Amino acid sequence: MSIQFWLLDINSEIRNGSPEVWLWGIDDTNRRVLLIDRSFLPYFYAVVSPSENPEQVLERIRDLGKEFPLIRDLELLDRKFFGKQVKVIKVTCTDPDSIVTYSKKLKRVPGVENCLEDSIRYIMRYLIDKEVRPCRWHQADVEEIEDISGIIADNIYVIRSALKYIERAELPAFRVLGFAMIEYSRTGTPKPEKDPIVILSASTNKGNGIQILADKDENAIMQGFISYVKENDPDVIVGYGTNQRDWPYLLTRARKLGLRLSLGRVNGEPHTSMYGHISITGRANVDLSDFSDELTSVKIRTLENVADALNVFRLKDRTIIEETDLAEYWEDSKKRIALKKYSLENLSSIMGLANPTMEYATELSALVGLPLDNIGVTAAGFRVEWVLIREAQHFGELVPEHREYPYFTYEGGMVLKPKPGVHENVAALDFKSMYPNIMISKNISPDTYLDPKEGDYQGAFTVTPEVGHRFRSEPPGFYKEVLTRLIRVRDDIREKLKTLSKDSVEYRLFDARQRAVKVITNATYGYAGWLGARWYVKPVAEATAAWGRYSIRSTIELADKLGLDVIYGDTDSIFVSHDSMKVGLLSKRVREQLGLEIKPDKIYIRILFTEAKKRYCGLFPDGHLDIVGLEVIRGDWAEVAKNVQEGVLGILLREQSPEKAVDYVQRYVSELLSRRVAFKDLIIWKTLAKPVGEYAVKAAHVEVAKMLMKQGWSFTLGDKIGYVVTVGRGKLYEKARPHSMVSYDEVDLDYYVENQILPAALRILEQFGVSKDSLTKPLQNREA
DNA sequence: GCGACGAACTTACCC
DNA sequence: ACGGGTAAGTTCGTCGCG
Numbered sequence: 001m002s003i004q005f006w007l008l009d010i011n012s013e014i015r016n017g018s019p020e021v022w023l024w025g026i027d028d029t030n031r032r033v034l035l036i037d038r039s040f041l042p043y044f045y046a047v048v049s050p051s052e053n054p055e056q057v058l059e060r061i062r063d064l065g066k067e068f069p070l071i072r073d074l075e076l077l078d079r080k081f082f083g084k085q086v087k088v089i090k091v092t093c094t095d096p097d098s099i100v101t102y103s104k105k106l107k108r109v110p111g112v113e114n115c116l117e118d119s120i121r122y123i124m125r126y127l128i129d130k131e132v133r134p135c136r137w138h139q140a141d142v143e144e145i146e147d148i149s150g151i152i153a154d155n156i157y158v159i160r161s162a163l164k165y166i167e168r169a170e171l172p173a174f175r176v177l178g179f180a181m182i183e184y185s186r187t188g189t190p191k192p193e194k195d196p197i198v199i200l201s202a203s204t205n206k207g208n209g210i211q212i213l214a215d216k217d218e219n220a221i222m223q224g225f226i227s228y229v230k231e232n233d234p235d236v237i238v239g240y241g242t243n244q245r246d247w248p249y250l251l252t253r254a255r256k257l258g259l260r261l262s263l264g265r266v267n268g269e270p271h272t273s274m275y276g277h278i279s280i281t282g283r284a285n286v287d288l289s290d291f292s293d294e295l296t297s298v299k300i301r302t303l304e305n306v307a308d309a310l311n312v313f314r315l316k317d318r319t320i321i322e323e324t325d326l327a328e329y330w331e332d333s334k335k336r337i338a339l340k341k342y343s344l345e346n347l348s349s350i351m352g353l354a355n356p357t358m359e360y361a362t363e364l365s366a367l368v369g370l371p372l373d374n375i376g377v378t379a380a381g382f383r384v385e386w387v388l389i390r391e392a393q394h395f396g397e398l399v400p401e402h403r404e405y406p407y408f409t410y411e412g413g414m415v416l417k418p419k420p421g422v423h424e425n426v427a428a429l430d431f432k433s434m435y436p437n438i439m440i441s442k443n444i445s446p447d448t449y450l451d452p453k454e455g456d457y458q459g460a461f462t463v464t465p466e467v468g469h470r471f472r473s474e475p476p477g478f479y480k481e482v483l484t485r486l487i488r489v490r491d492d493i494r495e496k497l498k499t500l501s502k503d504s505v506e507y508r509l510f511d512a513r514q515r516a517v518k519v520i521t522n523a524t525y526g527y528a529g530w531l532g533a534r535w536y537v538k539p540v541a542e543a544t545a546a547w548g549r550y551s552i553r554s555t556i557e558l559a560d561k562l563g564l565d566v567i568y569g570d571t572d573s574i575f576v577s578h579d580s581m582k583v584g585l586l587s588k589r590v591r592e593q594l595g596l597e598i599k600p601d602k603i604y605i606r607i608l609f610t611e612a613k614k615r616y617c618g619l620f621p622d623g624h625l626d627i628v629g630l631e632v633i634r635g636d637w638a639e640v641a642k643n644v645q646e647g648v649l650g651i652l653l654r655e656q657s658p659e660k661a662v663d664y665v666q667r668y669v670s671e672l673l674s675r676r677v678a679f680k681d682l683i684i685w686k687t688l689a690k691p692v693g694e695y696a697v698k699a700a701h702v703e704v705a706k707m708l709m710k711q712g713w714s715f716t717l718g719d720k721i722g723y724v725v726t727v728g729r730g731k732l733y734e735k736a737r738p739h740s741m742v743s744y745d746e747v748d749l750d751y752y753v754e755n756q757i758l759p760a761a762l763r764i765l766e767q768f769g770v771s772k773d774s775l776t777k778p779l780q781n782r783e784a
Numbered sequence: 785g786c787g788a789c790g791a792a793c794t795t796a797c798c799c
Numbered sequence: 800a801c802g803g804g805t806a807a808g809t810t811c812g813t814c815g816c817g
Contacts, residue, residue: 296797381801412803413799434799435802522799526801533801541802571799571804614798614805629797629806636795636808686795697793697810732809755808 003157004028004139005035006172007132008235010123010371011281012096019096021126024153024265024282026172026235028137031154034265034282035142038158040126041072042096044103044118045088045398047081049111054087057111061089064109070098081116081398083447083477088116088398096122116398120389121274127369128390130163134371135362137166152233152265152282169506171362176205176354177234179225180346181246182339184330188712189323192252197221198330199340201347204232205354209347211340222250222259229263236284236372237263238354240303240346243287243377244716247278277377286361288353290376294360299635300685300720303349312352319345324713324740359512367516380519384527385534387520391482397447400534407531410542411466413571414549416556418609418616421767422653423567426618427578429587430601431551434572435525436483438547439540441595445477446528446537464543465550471543479540483524490517548572551594558589568609568616578603602626606653610767617764619653631760635720639681641756644668648764658768662775665761672757673749682747683722683739684756688715700725700736708738725751 005025013020019042023035046061048054054076061074073092078085091106093099103118120128132138142157179202183190196218202225203209212224229237239246247270254261254269261269265282273279277287292301298309304320307313319342321329329339365375368383369390375383389399431437438444442462450457450470460473471477476484493514500507527533529541552569559566559574562582568575576583583600590598604618604626615629625646631637632646644665651661671677686701692709695702701721709715723736726746735748762772 299796379800384801409803415798415804430799523801526803528801529803530801545803573799612806631807634796634807636797689795695794699794699809701795759808 001143002139002141003033003035004137004166005033006137007134008284009282009373010127010134011279012123012126014095018094019122021123023132023159025138026174027155028172030173032152032233032235032265034151034153034156035140036145036156036158037126037130040130041092041094042099042122042125043090043092044099045077045079045116046091046103046106046109046112047114047116047398048087048089049113050086052111054089057109058089060111061091061106061109067105068102070094070102078396079398080396080447082400082449083397083445083472086398091115116401119401120399124369124386128393131165132163133165133366133369135366137168137170139164139166150267169509171358171505171509172235174205174236174358175232175234176236176238176351176358177229177232178203178238178347178350178354179242179246180239180343180350181249182326182330182343183249184327185712186327189714190249191714192249193256197249197253199343200225201343202228203347203351204234205351206232208232209344211344213340218253219257219259222254222257222261225250226259226261226263233265234283236286236354236358237280238286238288238350238357240306240350240353241287241289242285243276243278243290247285274374275378275382277374279373284372286354286358286373287376288350288357291357291361297633303346303353307349307353310353310356312356313345313349322740359508360515363509363512364516364519367513367520380523381527381530381532384520384523387486388478388482388527388535391485392478395478395481397478402532402534403536405531405536405538408538410529410538410545411549412545414552414569415571415613416566416569416574418568418575418611418613420609420611422606422608422656423577423604424606425578426567426575426604426607427583427600428573428575428602428604428618429583429598431572432597432599433487433521434548434551434596435544436487436521437596438544438551439525439528440480440483440487442471442543442547443473443477443480444471444540444543444547445479446535446540448472448477448480449537449539464539464546466546467539467542469539469543469546478535479524479528483521486517486521490514490521493517551590551596554594555586555590555598558593559586562586562589567607568613570614573601575607608649608653608764608767610763617649617653623654625649625653631763636684636686637760638684638752638756640668640672640677640752641760643681644757645760645764648761652764652768658765658770661761661765661768662770665757665765665775669753669757672752675744675747675749679724679744679747680739682724682752684724684736685720685722688717688719688721690717698731698733700733703733704736704738707741 005027007023007025009024011022021037025033027033048057058074058076070093072094075090077088077090079088099118103115106112107115140159140163141161143160144155144157181197182199183195184198185195196214198214200221201211210228212221214221264280268281270278270280278285292306295309298305304318308315319338321342329335365372368386370378370386392399448471461470463470493510497510525544556566559576562585564576564582566574566576587598590596605621607618609616618626627633632642647664648661688705692702692706700723704723705715705721722739724739724742725735725748726737727748728735
């Protein structure tokens with residue numbers, strides 16, 4: 001029989017001495033299925049030294065049979081390594097665990113230059129070789145087998161054919177289970193070794209929620225959660241911060257209570273897997289917080305802030321309880337009602353985030369080829385790398401091992417000095433995917449690079465401006481092939497989107513797909529210059545950036561010739577006066593002469609630059625401000641400073657009245673001085689970027705973190721520390737206090753005026769001839 | 785001993 | 800744990816100064 005299924009999770013087992021790939025999925029009749037593939041054996045490649053006779057080397061290995069009893073097959077093949085033809089022996093083994101040890105041993109056999117691809121794990125090898133993609137539909141001929149004990153599935157099959165990919169823009173009807181928990185510690189951060197979980201709220205996308213309290217007995221929570229998962233048999237389990245916090249906490253508590261957290265579709269506990277995510281066999285554990293860094297406008301990416309930004313649960317409707325107050329809310333029976341509500345609202349936010357996140361997560365998982373429960377925790381560089389590894393297979397290119405390289409920087413994009421002041425009618429022109437298109441048009445790739453050590457080259461090649469790197473023009477390189485395909489796929493999706501209704505499921509999925517493709521395409525240049533990359537070749541990144549500078553320089557020259565005033569530019573953009581005719585001519589010439597596309601991305605009625613690069617504010621025709629780089633959009637300035645700066649920008653760009661702006665600042669300052677601005681607007685948030693002991697100088701947020709740590713609070717890297725500056729003598733770091741420990745009358749308002757509001761306001765107002773004196777003098781009069 | 789100055793450290797941004 | 804380029808605040812050492 002034949003079935004169609006959507007691939008949810010993958011694991012491998014060794015049964016009866018043979019490896020098996022287990023594919024967990026949902027079929028097109030909405031049954032939970034397990035498909036077992038017994039047809040695939042792991043392998044690696046032994047690269048034959050160029051001076052050796054490949055057949056002889058193969059025989060030499062064959063003769064060592066006794067030392068390698070688990071080798072099943074040896075096959076001589078042609079492959080490329082960094083573009084060079086090589087002979088390899090594909091060494092197929094019967095046991096995935098033997099791959100690494102065998103490859104190490106084989107490296108010592110004479111005639112074997114190196115062994116490759118032994119680091120690609122069995123299930124990934126399977127997915128790549130069989131062209132199977134997680135989160136996509138596949139068809140297979142299967143044979144049903146009787147139950148294997150302990151497995152939760154509607155049907156279990158053995159696969160009898162190759163899997164066939166089915167293009168279907170549709171997600172199965174998942175059963176999604178979300179959960180949120182609250183732990184109790186009288187003071188400080190709860191520690192799983194001693195502090196119990198007191199509230200656990202869970203629900204499914206069918207809506208049957210539960211909330212379990214641990215009045216006397218935490219067992220109720222643990223047992224309740226385990227049976228809730230069993231009863232609902234979810235495909236996907238979501239939460240916020242579950243990989244870092246909830247799962248490790250649950251596992252430690254369970255161990256403490258002598259319980260087993262059997263939550264998988266086989267009898268197993270959640271366990272740590274590739275790249276450090278928590279895996280639950282047969283289900284997809286998805287931590288929604290792993291996808292929140294895409295929301296760069298949200299500066300403190302808490303669940304409530306992210307839910308607010310995505311319109312899932314508005315902050316104004318939320319019960320918010322500070323971490324420092326949780327214990328008190330649990331202890332007080334009246335306040336506990338609010339705590340229960342808070343937990344339910346966390347859960348509801350999680351359930352709301354699940355849908356939009358899953359659309360993107362499944363598309364990214366399918367594109368990259370990493371399992372759904374894995375993709376979120378996988379760093380951007382590795383996502384690109386897995387796309388490349390998959391493509392390398394088709395390209396006949398061997399996957400290099402990561403090596404250690406010395407760190408040297410190289411010159412990057414070019415940033416122009418802006419023309420300070422206000423400009424009217426400005427167009428910001430952008431190159432379309434500049435770096436990827438440069439890599440394509442110049443054939444810049446690890447396998448086309450001509451190392452100077454190799455001497456002269458007879459065929460056609462390009463020489464990179466400024467840095468002189470050479471790349472073969474033919475044949476098309478690995479990156480060129482991959483990037484061309486990615487760009488074409490994205491263009492096709494975007495065409496298709498035009499034909500779809502914006503609120504259809506299909507539209508949302510294809511939109512998520514094109515976003516995923518874009519992210520990967522744009523990250524390829526960064527990948528090329530990343531020391532951790534398997535395909536790290538510095539000249540690839542360096543040459544791409546050099547051609548980028550060349551392109552923007554040439555574009556500026558073309559603009560000059562057309563009489564277009566270039567006001568600013570950064571890497572792949574130039575800001576010019578908005579003259580449609582000339583802009584059209586410019587993009588025509590750029591296309592003809594540089595082979596790159598440039599087009600207006602944004603049109604401003606009016607735009608303000610200061611002397612600084614990377615900071616400006618434009619006014620769109622619809623009245624909105626486009627604020628870039630300035631304090632308004634930085635997360636490490638107090639809200640008061642950001643408010644004032646935004647107000648000033650609005651008045652200056654919309655009403656063009658410096659007088660009004662000055663007045664606005666002065667009014668705001670007097671509001672502040674009479675303590676009429678909200679206390680939370682005085683908190684300054686900064687990221688703890690390293691362990692507190694590793695800082696070379698004393699910094700306010702670090703000293704504040706230390707104070708909190710003395711009281712039992714603990715922090716992990718990346719946590720935001722919120723502090724308020726209080727009155728007193730000394731350095732800033734001596735006056736900063738945790739925001740939770742400061743009362744309004746202790747605040748050093750003068751600091752906020754002098755070091756927050758005035759600098760932020762003056763940065764803008766200076767462009768209009770307003771000095772600090774003219775801003776503050778009348779203020780003193782007003783006070784007097 | 786103390787203020788001016790600038791380098792170093794630090795964060796967060798742009799593309 | 801993808802790149803380099805940049806702004807900006809705070810700390811901290813150094814230098815000059817009877």
